[in-house]
Amino acid sequence: MIMERLRATRRLLNYTPKSLFASRSHPNSSEQSICRSASGFAHWGRYYEHQKRRFGGTVWAPLGVLGKASRIQCRYFGSVAETIQRDPSFSKLNSDDISYFKGILGEKNVIQDEDRLAFANTDWMRKYKGSSKLLLLPRSTEEVSRVLKYCNSRRLAVVPQGGNTGLVGGSVPVFDEVIINMSSMNNIISFDKVSGILVCEAGCILENLVSFLDNQGFIMPLDLGAKGSCQIGGNVSTNAGGLRLVRYGSLHGNVLGIEAVLANGDVLDMLGTLRKDNTGYDLKHLFIGSEGSLGIVTKVSILSPPKLSSVNVAFLACKDYISCQKLLLEAKRRLGEILSAFEFLDNESLDLVLNHLEGVRNPLPPSMHNFYVLIETTGSNESYDKETLEAFLLHSMEGGLISDGVLAQDINQASSFWRIREGVPEALMKAGAVYKYDFSLPVEKMYNLVEEMRIKLGNSAKVIGYGHLGDGNLHLNVSTPQYDDMILAQIEPFVYEWTSKHRGSISAEHGLGLMKANKIFYSKSHRTVQLMASIKKLMDPNGILNPYKVLPHSMICDGSSVQT
Amino acid sequence: MKIMVAIKRVVDYAVKIRVKPDKTGVETQNVKMSMNPFCEIALEEALRIKESGLASEVVAVSMGTAQCVDTLRTGLAMGADRGIHVEATGALYPLSVAKLLKALVEVEKPGLLILGKQAIDDDCNQTGQMVAGLLGWPQGTFASKVVLDKENQVATVDREVDGGLETLSLDLPAVITTDLRLNQPRYATLPNIMKAKSKAIKKFTPQELNVEIKSDLEVVQVTEPPKRKAGVVVSSVDDLLDKLKNEAHVI
Numbered sequence: 001m002i003m004e005r006l007r008a009t010r011r012l013l014n015y016t017p018k019s020l021f022a023s024r025s026h027p028n029s030s031e032q033s034i035c036r037s038a039s040g041f042a043h044w045g046r047y048y049e050h051q052k053r054r055f056g057g058t059v060w061a062p063l064g065v066l067g068k069a070s071r072i073q074c075r076y077f078g079s080v081a082e083t084i085q086r087d088p089s090f091s092k093l094n095s096d097d098i099s100y101f102k103g104i105l106g107e108k109n110v111i112q113d114e115d116r117l118a119f120a121n122t123d124w125m126r127k128y129k130g131s132s133k134l135l136l137l138p139r140s141t142e143e144v145s146r147v148l149k150y151c152n153s154r155r156l157a158v159v160p161q162g163g164n165t166g167l168v169g170g171s172v173p174v175f176d177e178v179i180i181n182m183s184s185m186n187n188i189i190s191f192d193k194v195s196g197i198l199v200c201e202a203g204c205i206l207e208n209l210v211s212f213l214d215n216q217g218f219i220m221p222l223d224l225g226a227k228g229s230c231q232i233g234g235n236v237s238t239n240a241g242g243l244r245l246v247r248y249g250s251l252h253g254n255v256l257g258i259e260a261v262l263a264n265g266d267v268l269d270m271l272g273t274l275r276k277d278n279t280g281y282d283l284k285h286l287f288i289g290s291e292g293s294l295g296i297v298t299k300v301s302i303l304s305p306p307k308l309s310s311v312n313v314a315f316l317a318c319k320d321y322i323s324c325q326k327l328l329l330e331a332k333r334r335l336g337e338i339l340s341a342f343e344f345l346d347n348e349s350l351d352l353v354l355n356h357l358e359g360v361r362n363p364l365p366p367s368m369h370n371f372y373v374l375i376e377t378t379g380s381n382e383s384y385d386k387e388t389l390e391a392f393l394l395h396s397m398e399g400g401l402i403s404d405g406v407l408a409q410d411i412n413q414a415s416s417f418w419r420i421r422e423g424v425p426e427a428l429m430k431a432g433a434v435y436k437y438d439f440s441l442p443v444e445k446m447y448n449l450v451e452e453m454r455i456k457l458g459n460s461a462k463v464i465g466y467g468h469l470g471d472g473n474l475h476l477n478v479s480t481p482q483y484d485d486m487i488l489a490q491i492e493p494f495v496y497e498w499t500s501k502h503r504g505s506i507s508a509e510h511g512l513g514l515m516k517a518n519k520i521f522y523s524k525s526h527r528t529v530q531l532m533a534s535i536k537k538l539m540d541p542n543g544i545l546n547p548y549k550v551l552p553h554s555m556i557c558d559g560s561s562v563q564t
Numbered sequence: 565m566k567i568m569v570a571i572k573r574v575v576d577y578a579v580k581i582r583v584k585p586d587k588t589g590v591e592t593q594n595v596k597m598s599m600n601p602f603c604e605i606a607l608e609e610a611l612r613i614k615e616s617g618l619a620s621e622v623v624a625v626s627m628g629t630a631q632c633v634d635t636l637r638t639g640l641a642m643g644a645d646r647g648i649h650v651e652a653t654g655a656l657y658p659l660s661v662a663k664l665l666k667a668l669v670e671v672e673k674p675g676l677l678i679l680g681k682q683a684i685d686d687d688c689n690q691t692g693q694m695v696a697g698l699l700g701w702p703q704g705t706f707a708s709k710v711v712l713d714k715e716n717q718v719a720t721v722d723r724e725v726d727g728g729l730e731t732l733s734l735d736l737p738a739v740i741t742t743d744l745r746l747n748q749p750r751y752a753t754l755p756n757i758m759k760a761k762s763k764a765i766k767k768f769t770p771q772e773l774n775v776e777i778k779s780d781l782e783v784v785q786v787t788e789p790p791k792r793k794a795g796v797v798v799s800s801v802d803d804l805l806d807k808l809k810n811e812a813h814v815i
Contacts, residue, residue, distance in 0.1 A: 214580075309594045316754075363751050382596075383634070390757060397754055406751035409638045410598030411578035413751060 084548055086175040090157045093134055093176065097154060101136055104146045109184065111135035120179050123172045124165050124226075125429070125436070128514060130173025132159070137184045141259060141267055141298040147180060148296065148544075149265025157544045160292035162234030163205065165226035167436060170291045170513025171234065174548045182233050185298065188212055197256060197273045199301045202233025218304040221248035225422040233297045239289030241509035243422075246470035247340040247378070248305060251288055257301035258284040262294075263540035273301050286535070291511050292546045294539045310382040311340075312389050313414035316396075316405035317369035321447040323401045324371050328443065328469055330401065331375060334392045338385055341376035342470030343421050346450070349466045352479070353420050356427040360420060363406045373402075373469070374421050376414075424466050428477055431462075435478040435491055438467075439499050440508035446474045449498055453478065453491065461487055473508040496522045511550075518552045529555060565675035565714070565736075566621045567610040569644065570665060571603035573628060573635040574685040587785050590685070599635050602680025604642075604749040606742045609710060610678050611643045611750070618712045621645045623672060627652055627664060633765060640760035641752035647765035648672075650773070657779045658686075660770075662694035667773035669699060674737065676719070681706055681741040692741035702734040706743040712736075 101110045111117065112134060121130040138144045151158050157177040164171045173179060182203035189199040196218050200209065206227040210220050222235060224242035234240075236258065239251050248254065257272035270284045286294055318324045324344050331339055347370050353360055362368075379385040389407070396402045408414035428434040441449065450465035457463060457478065467475040476495065480487055496506050500522040507516055507523075520529055533555040536543075543556060575581055576596040584591050599607075610622045624639035626632040627650040636647035650664050669677060677699075682689035696703035704710075704721030708729065711720045717736040722729050724743050734740075752760075770777050798804045808815050 309596065311596075315751075361748070364753075393754055394758055397758075402754070405754040407641075407754065407757060409641075409752050410601075411576045411596060412601075415578065 084174065084553065087157070087543070087547060089155060089542075090177075090544070090547070091155045093156065093178070097150075097156065098134070100150060101134070101147065104143055104150075105136060105138060109137040109139065111137065117179075120161065120164065120181065121172055123167075123169050125167060125434075128169035128172050128174075130159070130175060130177065130179075132173040132176050132179050135179045135181055137181050139184045141185075141261060144180065144185075144261045144296055144298055145265045145267050147265075148261050148263060151178060151544055152264045152542055155542055155544065157547050159546055160233075160237070160296045162203065162231035162237075163226065163229040165230045166234070166238060166513060167438075167510045168507070168513030168515040170238070170511055170546065170549050174514060177547065180296065182231060182296075182298070185233075186231075189299065191216060192273070195273075195275075196304045196306060197301060198304050199257075199271065199273060199299065200232060201299055202231060202236070202297045204232050206230050206232060206235060213304050214307065217307050219307045221254040221303065221305055222251065225425060232300050232302070236288055236300050237290065237292050237297050238511045239509070241468065241471065241473065243341050243343065243468070245468065246342055251302075252285055254303050255284065255288055255300060256303055258287050258297055259299035260284075260287050260295035260297050263542065263545050267298075268295065271299050271301050275303070286539075289511070291513060291550050293536060293550045294545065296545070308378045308380045310377075310379045310385045311411075311414065312377045312385055313408045313417050314375045314389065314393060314405055315363045315408075315417040315420070316373045316375065316393070316402045317364050318371040318373060318401065319403050320370060324373055324469060325443055327373060327396060327401045330396055331392065334395070335375070335377055335388065338377040338379040338388065339375070339470075340378035341374065343374040343467070344469040345372050345374075345421060345424060345466035346447075346464060347371065348462060348464040349424050350420065352427045352431055352462075352464060353423050356430040357419075357423045360416070360423060363417060363420075364404050369403055372420075374417055421466070424464075424475075424477075428464075428479055431479050432481045433479070433483040435480075435488065436510075437476040437478075437491075437495055437506075438508050438510040439474050439476060439495070440472055440505035441474055441499060441502055442504070443469065443472050445502050446472065449474065449495065450476060452498070453495070456490055456494070457487065460484075471508070499523070514549050517549050518554075520552055565619045566623060566672060567613060567619045567676045567678060568623045568625060568665075568669065568672055568674035569603070569607045569610045569639070570625045570627075570661070570677070570679045570691070571607060571635055571639050572600045572680070572683045572685075573597050573626060573632050574600045574683055577601055577684055583786055583788050587787055589783065589786050597631070597635075599638055600680050600683045600685075602682060602684075602742055602744070604680075605744070605746050606678040606680045606740075607639055607642055607644060608747045608749040609707075609740075609742055610676075612747065613676075613710075613712055614643075618714050619676070623648060623674065625650070625665070625668060627656055627661060629653055636765055637760055638752060640763045640765075641757040642750060643756060644763075646763060648768060649765055650768045650770065652770055652777060654777065655779065655783075656777065657781055658688045658690035659694055660775070660777045660779065661691050662698055663775045664770060664773060665691070665695045666698045667775050668768070669695075671773075675717075676712075676736060677701070677739045679739070679741045681743050692739055696739040699737075699739070701737055701739050702732075703739040703741070704732050704734050705741040707740050708743050708745045710740060710746070 098110065117132060117135055120135050121132055136147060138147055159173045159177045159179050161171050161179050161181045185201040185203040187201045188204060191198050193216060206220065209232060213219055221244065222240055222242045223244045224240060236251055236255055241250065256274060257270055259271040260268045262268060287297055318327060328342055331342060347368055350372055354362055377385050377389050393405060408417060447465060450463055454463045462479040464477050464479065465474055467473045478491055496519055499506050505523045506519050512520060533551055536551060574597065575590065575592060576598040579596055582591045607624060613619050614622050622644045623646045624636055624644040625648045626636050632649055636649055640647055648668060679692045692705055693703060704719065704723060706724045707721045708724045709722035719734045719736055719738055721732050721734060721740060723732060798807060
């Protein structure tokens with residue numbers, strides 16, 4: 001695909017840390033709002049005062065890039081302290097450890113500098129902040145192996161980190177875990193032009209891979225708004241979904257091989273480049289989506305589809321949610337093999353984007369419709385695709401499914417439509433505090449949740465829904481001026497219970513990380529989770545890989561641990 | 565009053581262009597083609613003038629191979645009333661285009677001829693000026709604002725020039741070429757795309773218009789600009805001085 005998609009995430013990431021630190025030293029104390037806890041934990045205790053002074057509050061951060069000052073809600077969870085305690089069986093770092101790491105990695109790649117650590121300790125949404133004192137930048141699988149072997153023997157907890165764009169706090173330390181950042185392992189190892197199989201290291205930034213493949217006439221099978229910063233190792237470890245899943249499927253299908261390092265330093269070379277290989281248990285799938293808790297992915301071999309020349313994007317308006325669903329069905333039937341994306345956003349989402357982002361205009365003025373759908377087709381024959389798409393759109397319009405719509409006539413127009421859809425998370429960040437949820441639900445029921453939440457919260461918050469309608473994935477977001485526990489209490493556990501009742505997933509693509517570590521039972525049975533815990537204990541007996549995340553604490557911390 | 569707008573089919577603005585291996589031009593096979601952005605702005609301006617009641621009809625003109633019809637359809641979908649396609653194979657340089665436009669103006673007799681200031685494939689910035697000269701019409705190029713006075717048959721055009729803005733008053737009929745800040749082109753809405761299917765596109769050939777396509781220009785070679793060399797990190801001031809003196813020869 002040759003469209004330029006704007007990198008909202010990267011812009012925010014590029015400048016945010018500096019401004020954040022500038023204002024942190026002069027907090028606007030009169031406006032210090034009360035520091036809020038992590039999801040659902042209402043009890044405060046002695047940590048309250050401590051956090052209020054050091055971490056909480058509303059911070060003014062001038063948005064230099066975009067030219068106007070705006071409030072960014074910062075909500076630090078310091079140590080997500082009341083219910084999670086630092087596991088006392090983990091050792092604390094000492095100077096011998098630092099020297100040892102320097103010996104393996106060299107001085108430059110052992111970071112103890114406060115500013116860089118602060119950045120690595122904080123997640124993209126600025127909701128989670130760890131207190132790690134050490135950031136390591138290994139440059140090869142060998143170095144990762146030696147580091148992990150040492151950490152395992154010393155019982156030092158580690159956090160594997162890629163682009164740090166995750167939305168559930170899975171990429172930052174909870175306490176003082178050592179951060180192993182893969183950014184230095186960013187080489188493309190090989191590319192087979194005939195089969196389209198790309199082999200690269202885990203630290204390659206997705207956008208760079210896209211550019212590389214573009215020159216060869218191929219594309220990456222996944223695409224997400226964070227592409228300017230996210231790394232392929234992280235994408236694989238979180239089984240990232242994204243905008244193209246409806247066409248190219250999930251990473252479980254596209255990743256052909258993985259090289260990973262286990263907790264004890266063993267290197268597992270499963271870096272096959274074969275489309276078919278039925279020899280034994282396909283272990284690479286364990287690493288796809290386990291969020292770094294079973295091993296650190298160091299290399300990935302991925303199948304890339306050929307780049308097709310004809311891309312068409314249409315931005316449509318529907319009067320109600322039922323029309324959106326019917327449109328999806330019609331699209332799958334009539335556009336069939338050329339459909340490459342089907343996204344939806346509601347009226348409130350568009351409103352938010354138009355108000356908070358620069359250079360964005362409503363493609364369908366003057367009225368605001370209730371729902372908007374973005375359809376993209378990708379094919380090899382320009383005129384055929386355009387004809388098919390136009391015929392489908394006109395037919396849908398005559399059938400009353402679409403109330404209005406526009407078809408992009410060139411790449412710039414197509415980009416501007418995508419900017420609207422991809423800009424919703426960024427607009428939410430600018431609008432204030434946001435509670436973010438990501439559910440897989442049956443398509444018919446999906447929007448009911450948004451409407452119920454809207455009724456429940458009334459005027460106290462803005463509830464918006466948008467997402468990958470083509471995959472049955474709703475991104476439910478509640479936007480409030482400030483974080484407020486009362487609102488949180490009305491959202492959770494209601495949304496989780498609702499999802500569970502409809503046999504949906506409480507995390508369609510974002511993963512569990514820290515945010516939903518104890519929520520897995522809403523979507524998975526007890527026995528299933530028990531088996532997961534057994535696998536975790538088998539592969540990481542000391543539990544050093546990304547602790548406190550993914551699986552419920554009760555399943556992991558049952559006392560038994562094996563010294564290797 | 566009729567407005568005629570000339571639009572050109574070019575390689576899409578957002579595409580990364582590549583030079584053909586034989587260096588005769590830029591690769592256009594399997595590459596996304598769209599309407600020239602300045603032509604979009606020209607058409608948008610014509611449509612706005614029509615919507616304000618000062619013109620009765622907007623005619624879009626394009627010249628070239630059969631695929632130009634796609635671009636004309638886009639123009640019709642934006643709101644043009646009729647299309648004219650001048651079928652011509654081979655390269656069309658600005659002077660030929662200007663001559664063809666003059667012939668069409670004599671057929672259609674528009675009160676205003678609006679073009680984009682230049683095409684993004686050749687960056688010539690010549691056609692508008694040439695056709696004004698051939699027709700003997702006044703021209704307002706690089707327009708960033710156009711105000712029509714129908715009663716007095718005068719167009720007031722703000723031009724973007726190097727020194728700032730220049731305001732000209734042109735007697736109609738006139739030629740206007742549009743610059744970037746004139747307006748923001750509209751999207752092609754589905755109802756309009758539907759209507760466009762029934763709008764007429766008339767075909768002409770250069771022979772019918774009594775224009776001979778020949779050119780005194782020949783493209784000899786097309787090459788990429790030299791790649792920017794990577795910088796070098798020097799280790800000390802002495803090293804820097806050494807490089808400035810012996811490698812760059814600037815001191």
